[in-house]
Amino acid sequence: MGGGVAHCRPLKRGRACGLWRQPPRRFCSDGASDDARFEAVSGEGRVISLAVSDRSLHPGWAESIAFAASVVELEEGLRVVAATELDPCAIAVGLRVERRGDDFALVWARPGASDAQAPAGRS
Known part of the structure; x- marks a missing residue:
């Protein structure tokens, strides 16, 4: 994935205030x-x-149990909710991740190049 600008989904940002609007909305919450x-x-x-779910409320996720959803703070400072196909035991606070794929509705994350192995202290 590489993280290059050409490969990343754009997110909404106010021109005057510089605040990110995620999820995107018409009006700025500040001004x-x-x-x-x-x-x-x-x-x-x-x-x-992060949060680990051991059950699914929707049949489409039933085969993916247990799965983790995480809050990722991007390098630009905004936070997004991301899903991953990693084993929940391989995820920890502080793990570097990068966006993968082009799914518009859901941000998917995978370990970044510098964190390709499971975090220390997790099995």
């Missing part, structure tokens, strides 16, 4: 301005929180 543009982000960041 109610509708002046915004979509900007490319690196797609790289660190896991700052």
Whole structure:
């Protein structure tokens, strides 16, 4: 994936205030301005929180149990919720991840190049 700008999904950012609007919305929560543009982000960041689910409320996820969803703080400072196909035991707060794929509705993450192995202390 490499994290290059050409490969990353753009996210909405206010022109005047510089605040990110994720999820995208018309008006800024700070000043109610509708002046915004979509900007490319690196797609790289660190896991700052995660939750592991051992059941599925939707049949489409039943074969993926147990799965982890994480909050990733991107290098640009904004936070996104990301899903992953990694074993939940291989994920820890601080793990570097990068965006993978082009799924618009859901951000998928995988370990970054510098964190290709499971975090220390996890089995």
